[in-house]
Structure formats: C-alpha cells, structure tokens
Amino acid sequence: MKITKVTTLLELLKAIAENIPQTLEIETSILSPHSITLPEGYKITGKSNESCLVCFNNSDGFGVTRDNTISNLTVMTKQTNRAIYTVCGIPDMGDIVLENLNITGQASIIARPGTDKINLVSNNIHITSCDSRHYSEQPQKYGVNVYQGALTVYNFNSDKNSKIDCTLTNISLGYKNSPVIGSGIFVCGFGDEGGKVNLEVLTTGAIFSNGMLPYGTANIITAAVFILYGVEAKKVEHHGELVTYGVNDMVLDTWGKVERWVSDDSIVSYGPSGIGFVNFGTVKDFMAQDITTYGLGARGFNQYDGTVENITFKSITTHGDGSIGIQVSKPIGNMTVEENVTTYGSVGNSLVKGVLTELAANAISIKEGGKVESLTINGDIITYGDNVTNYALEGGEVTKFTIGGEMIANGENSQRQLMEE
Template structure:
C-alpha cells in the first residue's frame, strides 16, 4: 500500500502530521530533536531519506510508540540507552503488520504484546542497536531458579492466552561492538510460558552481537544471553553471520528454553565472564551447528550444557574453555549425536559455576555425562584434553553413551587427573583410543573389565 508522503523538516511539522488525517508516511528530510515521546497512529509510517542525515533524537524518556500497522524505516533513532527508543503501545486485538527496517538505534527496541492483543505480524530487518541498558524492565521470564533480563531487542508475548501469537521474521540484527556491549541480554525472544502466549519465528539472523548483563559476581538467580530463545518461542531457523560475544557474570552466549528446528553459527561464539556458557539448551533443538570455535573465559564458563529438553543432532568445530570449573561439554538429559570436528580442550581445575540457579563446585572436564544424561553417539575427530588438577577428561558418571568414536587422544595433563572415568552401566567402553594421564589414573571403569590401568593405551 502506497501511502501519501508528508515531508518533515522540523518538530512542528512532525507534530502537525501526527495529529492530521491518515494513514500516511511521514518522511524526515533532516534531523529532528524531540523533547518527548511520540505515538504513531494506526497505519502511519515514519521514514527518513537516509540514516546518515535523518536522526530522530529524544532528549527525555522514550521514543517512538507503535500502535498497529506501523512502519519505521531508514532512520537513526536516538534515546538515552536506558529508555525505549521504539516500543509498542498495546490495546488492539489485532496489531496487524509492524515493520522496522534499516534502522540504527540507541535505546531498547521493545515489542511487547499484553492481555487483549492476540495477533501481531512483525518484521525486523537490518537493525543495529549501538547502545542499550535493558536491565530495569520488570517483565522477566522465570524458570529453572532464575529470571532473565530483557534484551536490547525484545520480542515478548506477555499475553498468556493460548490463542495469542506473535509471528516474527527477524533478519540482519546486530548490536553493540567489540568491548562495547549492550547491557542486559542482546536479542531476547519470549512467549508467556509453556502453555500459551506464543512467538513463532520464521527466521532469526544476526550479524555481530555483543552483550553484558552487568551482574555482580555470585549472583545465582538472574541470567542473560547474547541470543535467548525463551519459553513459548518456536523458531524454524536461527543463524549467526557475525560473532556472538558476552562479557559478564551468568552471560550465556546462545540459550534456549523454547524450540528451534535449525540453529547455525557461522562465526565464533565467545564468552568472557564467569559462568558464561557458549551454548546452553533447556528446550528442544532439532539441529545445532557451530561452524567456528566456541571459546569461554572465566570461572565456571562452559562450552555446551544440555540441562533439559533435548537436541537431536549437534556439531561443533571445536570447544576450548579457560577457567576452573569450565567444562567443555556436559550432558544431563538425553540427546542424539554429538560431533566435534576438531577437539575439546579445557584449562582449569575445580571451580565455582552456576547450575540451575545454584552456585556449585565442578571440575573442568572435557566431556561429562551426568545421571539422567544419555548420548546416543559421540564422534570426536581430534583430541580430548584437560590441563587442570583433579579433573577427568572423559567422564561418564551415572549417565550413558551409546556409541563412541574418538579418533584422537584422551589426555589429562593435570596433577591427580584422570583421562577416563566410566562409572555407568550400559555405556560403551572406549576402544582404539590412546589415553594417558601425567599423574593419577589413566583409565577407571566401574562397569567393565578394566578397573584401573595407569598409563593405559588402547
């Protein structure tokens, strides 16, 4: 639909056009400072002749309020980082199609639907959020002993009705910069819960995402993520074309409590803070692929954790962790095939880490299967290596691994470290694998023929 275009060259022009007849497209010709928030009436569009010369700057409070059937495009929108630069004002049962295209933003982009709103079709394309502080907003998902901070981009169905749905296509999203992250989560997509209030994502693609939750060390009941697909969210495809990096305490990099059919990271996945996890899954993922390395730095910062739900097929290029308690892969629920194209290396001993809202001590094992954890098949093309004292490189402790194909070596370089520990009935024993420990036991198998063989090599 081609709307009549109204040129906007001043604040007076903007206010007059917003109160005039519609729907219409308001096109900024230059930069406009605005001392208060504005609301786009239903059907109105707000565009610019180009992002470089057309800035809409909000000096106090929030920015652009959306109602129904709105479009905002080709603009730079600047609010204070702790304010909402673009946000929804709900109340319509059907909000129609809202489109946000080709935008540079300072402040939060907040798309939240509430009770009374049952339908929204959302398109976000080519959005960069330079700075945002999303920590103050009270609508936060709660599960597994933690709350989740909202993100610089927040898409949240806060209507618990089972018939309420946001349908979203989110492409070309980026935020923050190296060593200059947005605060809170980065990209946050959530439904109301597991029983209703859905967000259905056709596609979510990102460029570089840099985020930091700014949580104090020792916090156990709040988490954030660079990209978080929360409960009630169902995504067909999630894809990252730029690095996803988190910097703070409990800052997951990629996290889901929802459902993702295919998830592909074409660029590095990196965390720098304590208890950050490269990829953590509490939901259901059909296929996950990390084509580049997953690297974590910090106490208790792990590479991959399977806590709940399942992932059917998962592949990593490589995983490397730096820090006490920083496990490479830990599985606590049944999963399908795990493939590592290169290897897993950890640099750490026993240390503090966050597990389901509780801080606890864990060793920095390369591969760990806990009680209730099942891995149908593990394939590692390279080596499993640990460098910490009192850790086990390959540890199956109460869980089960159905089939194992490790084509490299299993090495434990730390003092009193074990290369292999299998203390579970039904797990496939390691064969045709060279395992060695600098000190301690190289192989300990409780449910097999071998109980202890220092310096073992198969």
C-alpha cells in the first residue's frame, strides 16, 4: 500500500482527494477547520502519538467509511463534538480499526439504517474529555433514557440482520476528579429485537464519568460502563478503578447478555442513586472487588430484571440514606460476599425504575419476586442507621443462607432480621 508522508493540512487533503487507498503518515501537528472523511481503504497514522496531533477547532473530526484505520495519534475536537464518527448509509463498513489514540471528544461508532455490518477493533484508547449528553439517539426502557458515552458503539439499525462485531481492549476514560460527561463506555443494539452487537471482548483501565444530571431527575440515567439491550458480550474485564460522580450515575449496568464480567479494582459511586452494579440483563458469571457508594439512595447491587448465575463481591459498603447494600427482585443463582456488607444510612429516596421511592438502607433486601439459590456472607452484615433492617426478606426467598461472621444492627429502632410472608 502506498505511504504518503503528511506535514500540512493541504498535503492531507490532497492525499485524500486522490481517493486511492493508502496510508497517510502524520509527522507533526495539524489543525483543520472542518471535519475530514476518510475514503474506503485509507489508513491514517502518526509518526508518534505524543507529537502528532490532528485537531478540529470548529467541527467533528474524522469520519470513517469502509476498511479504515486511525492509529498512533492524538485526535482533538471540542468535548461536545465527535472526534471519530461513522458516515451514514454504507451497507458494509468492513474493518474499522482504532488503535493507540488519545482523544478529546466522542468516539462514536453508530450503524444507522442503511448500514448492516461493521467490524470494529479498538485498542489502547484514552478519551481525556467528552460531553455526550446532547446526542438524540438514546435507548429507552424501564422508565428511563440513557445518555450516550465517551466511547459509543450503537447499532441503531432496526433490521434484524444488521450487526456490529466489536473488540474493545485497554479503554480508559477521564481522570480522577476530571471525569468524562455523560456515560463512559456505552454499547447498545437497537432493542430487544432488531440490530445486534456482538461484543467479543471489552477490557478497560480506569474510568471516571459524571452524567451531570440535576438532583431529582427520574427519567435519565448514565453509567461508567453500560452494556445495553441487543448486546451479547462474551468477556468484560476492568483493570482499573471505576468511578461515577453524579445523580443516577450507575457504575456498572446491563440490559443485555454477558457471559463473564470481572472487575479487579474498586467500584465507587459518589452521587445520589448512583448504584455500584445494576443488572436488568442476563449475566452468567460476575466477580468484583470492593463496591462503595456515598450518595443518597446509592445502592451497592441491584437485581431488577433478568438473572445472574454466579456473583461474587469482595465487600459492599454504602453510606447514604436509602442506600441498600444488596437488593434482589428477581430469581438469581449463587451470591457470595467474601468480607462484609455494611450500610451507614437510614431512610431516604432512591431511583427505582424511573420513580423516586423511599427506601430504608437495609444491608440485604430480598423483595417479592426475588429468589436467591444460595447466599453466602463470609464476613459480617452490619447496619449503622436508624430504622433499618440487617437482613430483610420482604416477600422474597433465600434457599440457602450462610454467614461466617455476625449480624449487627447498631441504629435506633433497627433489627437484625425481618421475614415477611
């Protein structure tokens, strides 16, 4: 393949105008006042991703078409723009490869009507800053809409034969106390029926996100990592801390299917109704380290719909009023907490399926319709707030319950166990 060295915007535009598949090697920093569409078969790479930048000061960035590669670059737009995006109406986009990139703005791979096939490979991507709140394509279910993410992979084509195959490895977003705005990683199909996404692998480093929603919002949510409906994921792994800061900012959330999901670092939520892990989908095996939430109504783990076969946490700790440690509303398999489940809050509001609802910060709550085949707590179950219950069977069922430590209820008018028929 022809290699063209590029040092100016004019050289870049001339090479693209040739419309002959080639590799464009960027050797310096280039500023463009408009977006640039890569023709079929074009690859653009930087000589060094530290010194080679392509910046767009008034527009979106690179549009990809078919069999394009963008690698070894810094790509910058305004945080409200798309740094990399898919061009509409191409039936088969072939292989889209994004590798070794530092990005300001959104990386947006969306299949709209007219696009039936995309094979996306993304590796070693860091998005420093993005605000994805204003994009209108938003999934809807359970009484809420979901904001897109800094990295968005979305099959918005309703044709049941349309599919995005993707591998996303070593993705990191934002910085500590400097999160991306909106969701973090967002992977979504058209719906429960229609266009699908096959997510072979997702691995991440640290992710920091903030939906920036006003307190009291009940119909919009975000997540640091959101695997939505229409997605079948084989392996999801997190090798860095996952942190959300705002209202209704879940850390991990799924409406889809995940075979194996592992987080080997801390999961932290600071905002109201910012839940550590929410499952509306079908998960086979889930394993996480410490989950800690601080906000009002910010629960540790919630099983709302679907099921999980095997789920393990190192520990779960919540601090806010209404912040339940573990809440189960549907049948699941085996749950293990290796250390303690601890709640510090009392009674407060929390978002439940699009409705702000008053909840007590019970350590464990098994609601009507919820059933746990086996629940093992190797440490203690501890509550500190007033008017809460340590272990509450609120119409639900636990077939086998094992605790290695103690059940401790410290607050006034609190109790260790509640069983309701």
